[in-house]
């Protein structure tokens with residue numbers, strides 16, 4: 740346990756100071772189970788500092804993402820209120836290591852979901868669906884990690900922005916998704932790229948979170964995972980994601996004075 744606590748505090752400090760650390764596992768020195776334990780301890784430190792849990796994020800739910808980072812397992816992480824940026828808000832990237840943005844879809848949960856559920860059951864617990872941008876920031880040097888590393892690092896969670904909520908009845912099976920940086924389209928994808936249907940990310944979340952005796956509860960947010968690869972935003976000024984039918988969400992990046 741001491742070892743896991745020490746990894747958790749190293750990662751938490753790396754996130755607080757924006758200073759990267761070398762990856763831990765290389766090969767498989769940190770099992771998946773241990774990595775989720777590290778994640779729990781490190782996010783627990785955030786809770787002790789006053790951050791409140793607001794839901795979960797799924798990661799590596801699309802082929803584009805798996806290929807970009809060279810890890811091909813679906814993973815999940817924890818979101819806190821401090822990570823949320825208001826729609827159209829300004830983000831200060833000071834303190835981030837090498838932030839990247841990716842276009843997502845988010846769910847607002849209205850029921851309780853845990854364990855094995857069908858996609859119909861999962862979707863019937865949804866009370867809102869919105870376009871989202873996740874800002875990920877690996878705490879590992881060169882954004883390089885293996886499965887255990889990235890799980891321990893709370894799946895690179897850094898910030899997220901949510902757009903306007905649409906009805907849970909919206910058909911989200913195959914919606915075009917666009918990421919723009921400084922007004923230029925840098926990536927185009929489809930919601931179908933997210934496990935074939937973003938609702939499957941919710942099914943996976945219920946199962947994987949349920950394995951840890953946790954549940955998606957009313958009021959929780961779930962990020963379904965990016966539909967395209969993520970793009971560096973350190974030198975950008977503005978980022979927008981647009982999802983067909985759902986509309987768009989955007990943020991600006993605070994500029995350093997010259």
Ligand code: OOG
Pocket residue numbers: 796797798799800801804808841873875876877889894895963964965969
């Ligand atoms: C891991 C986090 C993946 C997603 O949407 O696939 C993720 C990473 O790419 O650093 O958030």
Ligand code: MG
Pocket residue numbers: 796797798841843873875962964965
């Ligand atoms: Mg993501």
